[in-house]
Amino acid sequence: xxxxxxxxxxxxxxxxxxxxxxxxxxxxxxxxxxxxxxxxxxxxxxxxxxxxxxxxxxxxxxxxxxxxxxxxxxxxxxxxxxxxxxxxxxxxxxxxxxxxxxxxxxxxxxxxxxxxxxxxxxxxxxxxxxxxxxxxxxxxxxxxxxxxxxxxxxxxxxxxxxxxxxxxxxxxxxxxxxxxxxxxxxxxxxxxxxxxxxxxxxxxxxxxxxxxxxxxxxxxxxxxxxxxxxxxxxxxxxxxxxxxxxxx
Numbered sequence: 001x002x003x004x005x006x007x008x009x010x011x012x013x014x015x016x017x018x019x020x021x022x023x024x025x026x027x028x029x030x031x032x033x034x035x036x037x038x039x040x041x042x043x044x045x046x047x048x049x050x051x052x053x054x055x056x057x058x059x060x061x062x063x064x065x066x067x068x069x070x071x072x073x074x075x076x077x078x079x080x081x082x083x084x085x086x087x088x089x090x091x092x093x094x095x096x097x098x099x100x101x102x103x104x105x106x107x108x109x110x111x112x113x114x115x116x117x118x119x120x121x122x123x124x125x126x127x128x129x130x131x132x133x134x135x136x137x138x139x140x141x142x143x144x145x146x147x148x149x150x151x152x153x154x155x156x157x158x159x160x161x162x163x164x165x166x167x168x169x170x171x172x173x174x175x176x177x178x179x180x181x182x183x184x185x186x187x188x189x190x191x192x193x194x195x196x197x198x199x200x201x202x203x204x205x206x207x208x209x210x211x212x213x214x215x216x217x218x219x220x221x222x223x224x225x226x227x228x229x230x231x232x233x234x235x236x237x238x239x240x241x242x243x244x245x246x247x248x
Contacts, residue, residue, distance in 0.1 A: 051113025146202030
């Protein structure tokens with residue numbers, strides 16, 4: 001990427017101003033940056049899906065069944081272990097190299113695959129596939145909106161994050177109440193919240209490029225952007241599946 005702090009003049013084609021040249025270079029850099037974010041995010045989702053499918057292959061005789069249907073705390077360790085990777089990336093990013101952040105992201109996606117393998121024990125393969133494609137279409141539409149809209153979505157951020165916190169509290173409470181009606185409401189609200197977060201996060205990630213372009217942080221910014229969109233996609237998929245999935 002060009003160094004715009006370089007005092008040396010740069011020749012521009014006849015009829016093209018230096019500002020136009022800089023703008024074109026910025027747009028090209030932004031497209032490359034966002035493409036990298038989407039590539040990492042999509043690759044992470046693919047890895048999660050492959051691991052989940054392999055771990056659950058064999059149905060009731062699969063590794064997933066042996067872990068999640070057996071008594072003991074192992075299943076809870078597997079379910080909550082992805083949180084450890086998220087915390088490392090969020091709180092230790094400045095101390096990590098770009099390569100280390102990439103490895104942690106791939107490890108996180110793989111562990112999420114193990115954690116999500118239970119869906120193949122609960123829902124039919126057809127309903128999982130239909131829900132996945134529905135989520136993919138919704139995600140692409142919402143992310144495209146977040147990328148192209150001129151409306152400032154930053155005001156939505158606080159509201160959406162507060163909504164997610166409330167959703168977590170409601171989900172924990174429903175572990176005790178076990179109310180099907182409450183579970184349906186939680187699923188519906190969850191789909192709406194993560195739909196909004198998809199658009200909001202896309203715009204936020206796009207805006208971040210202005211701060212990291214040409215710096216050593218751009219590789220890490222790509223990973224964190226991919227992680228945000230990955231979580232939006234996975235959560236929207238899980239809530240939509242619990243809302244419309246057909247149980248096996």
